[in-house]
Amino acid sequence: MSATDANRVEGATAVRRLADWDGARLRALAGEFETPLYVLDLDRVHENATRLLRAFPDADVSYAVKANATRGVLETVRDAGLGAECGSAGEVRRALDAGFPGERVRYTAVNPPARDLDEVVSLSHDHDLVLTVDSVDTFERVADRDFAGRLCVRVNPGVGAGHHAKVTTGDAPQFGVPYDRAAALCAEVRERGFDLVGLHAHAGSGISGEGLAAHAELVRRLSALGREVGDLDFVAVGGGFGVPCRPEDPPLDLDAVAAATREAFDCEARLAIEPGRYVVADAGVLLAATTAVTETPETTVVGCDAGMTTLLRPALYDAYHEVRVLAPDAADRPTARCLVAGPVCETADVLARDRPLPEPAVDDVLAVGNAGAYAYEMASQYNSRPRPAVVSLAGDPLVRRETLADLTRLEH
Numbered sequence: 466m467s468a469t470d471a472n473r474v475e476g477a478t479a480v481r482r483l484a485d486w487d488g489a490r491l492r493a494l495a496g497e498f499e500t501p502l503y504v505l506d507l508d509r510v511h512e513n514a515t516r517l518l519r520a521f522p523d524a525d526v527s528y529a530v531k532a533n534a535t536r537g538v539l540e541t542v543r544d545a546g547l548g549a550e551c552g553s554a555g556e557v558r559r560a561l562d563a564g565f566p567g568e569r570v571r572y573t574a575v576n577p578p579a580r581d582l583d584e585v586v587s588l589s590h591d592h593d594l595v596l597t598v599d600s601v602d603t604f605e606r607v608a609d610r611d612f613a614g615r616l617c618v619r620v621n622p623g624v625g626a627g628h629h630a631k632v633t634t635g636d637a638p639q640f641g642v643p644y645d646r647a648a649a650l651c652a653e654v655r656e657r658g659f660d661l662v663g664l665h666a667h668a669g670s671g672i673s674g675e676g677l678a679a680h681a682e683l684v685r686r687l688s689a690l691g692r693e694v695g696d697l698d699f700v701a702v703g704g705g706f707g708v709p710c711r712p713e714d715p716p717l718d719l720d721a722v723a724a725a726t727r728e729a730f731d732c733e734a735r736l737a738i739e740p741g742r743y744v745v746a747d748a749g750v751l752l753a754a755t756t757a758v759t760e761t762p763e764t765t766v767v768g769c770d771a772g773m774t775t776l777l778r779p780a781l782y783d784a785y786h787e788v789r790v791l792a793p794d795a796a797d798r799p800t801a802r803c804l805v806a807g808p809v810c811e812t813a814d815v816l817a818r819d820r821p822l823p824e825p826a827v828d829d830v831l832a833v834g835n836a837g838a839y840a841y842e843m844a845s846q847y848n849s850r851p852r853p854a855v856v857s858l859a860g861d862p863l864v865r866r867e868t869l870a871d872l873t874r875l876e877h
């Protein structure tokens with residue numbers, strides 16, 4: 466086993482803070498690859514995946530690909546032994562291309578476009594994948610096609626949680642078959658000759674603290690339904706495990722979550738979980754360069770070359786991401802209360818507000834924490850801004866930076 470492999474398994478602390486990253490290394494990467502730049506520590510991804518497998522030794526653990534579908538991440542997660550939970554035909558393709566065996570790939574359809582169904586149905590002839598239907602109509606649309614894989618039914622558990630209302634799914638009416646109608650759909654699926662192998666529900670994303678009670682209640686409800694339906698391979702209780710955002714936030718007690726899940730799970734089928742954020746969030750940082758610093762009576766405005774098109778979460782969910790000034794003399798600088806703003810002319814284009822930071826100067830490198838999950842994945846070309854590059858902490862290029870030519874590549 467190489468030293469790197471050993472590090473992957475040992476020394477895996479439950480939480481990695483932004484302060485734990487090697488500032489000199491990050492500055493060097495920013496110098497070599499320019500900013501804005503996403504840096505992914507693939508060893509950390511492996512550690513997080515391994516910790517999940519240890520906490521849930523009997524469960525089927527899949528990775529929610531939507532958190533970060535970069536090839537390097539998918540291969541690392543696959544090597545660690547997780548399956549792939551996919552939210553679109555594109556994610557299914559990327560998971561298969563990254564080498565996940567078809568039988569470890571699940572497609573959780575949400576109002577699936579015909580194009581997605583056609584693609585996944587076609588793939589089902591060569592891969593023994595699972596398609597999860599989220600409504601009676603989705604089932605009918607699958608039944609109208611030549612589907613050759615296994616089926617699962619997504620249930621609306623009526624209980625949800627999450628770091629923000631916009632990502633609390635378990636009690637949102639658009640996700641899944643209403644709980645009291647799910648058993649009837651399962652019976653119908655079987656009567657029509659399909660191989661029903663599982664039930665699925667997902668409470669929401671970024672669950673911690675009191676939200677964990679909702680997760681446990683979901684597990685109770687879904688496993689009760691699993692007993693009623695009977696003869697299932699798995700009952701998937703979603704992802705959602707939270708990751709601390711602020712320096713003072715405690716780490717998630719994964720063993721306690723696993724124990725509470727086991728206690729609430731009362732069903733012969735195998736427990737399945739599908740975390741995304743937990744696997745990748747603290748394995749990524751975003752690097753940005755400071756472009757202007759302006760004192761105002763209210764705050765110190767710190768302009769930088771990354772914003773809502775690079776990292777959408779603060780604008781969309783008011784999400785908190787730690788910011789660190791990577792200048793070698795940062796510790797000697799006075800503290801300023803800063804508004805860290807991006808290059809887009811929208812008031813929402815802010816990465817951090819009212820944030821005490823060592824007073825930044827133009828051309829400093831800023832590091833933004835917890836940028837491994839739902840970060841590059843949600844980047845856009847809004848404002849005709851090419852998407853940033855992604856590199857590994859080891860310095861391997863993972864995704865190239867888009868160019869201005871890429872912006873018009875699809876135009877007729």
Ligand SMILES: Cc1ncc(COP(=O)(O)O)c(C=O)c1O
Pocket residue numbers: 529532550573667669670671672703704705706739740741742743
């Ligand atoms: C169906 C489903 N499963 C799993 C996940 C992963 O959630 P998280 O990244 O919070 O673990 C999501 C996203 O919230 C999801 O929609």
Ligand SMILES: N[C@@H](CCCC[NH3+])C(=O)O
Pocket residue numbers: 632634670671778782838839
């Ligand atoms: N995109 C969300 C979480 C994923 C929701 C998907 N069900 C976030 O950044 O927090």
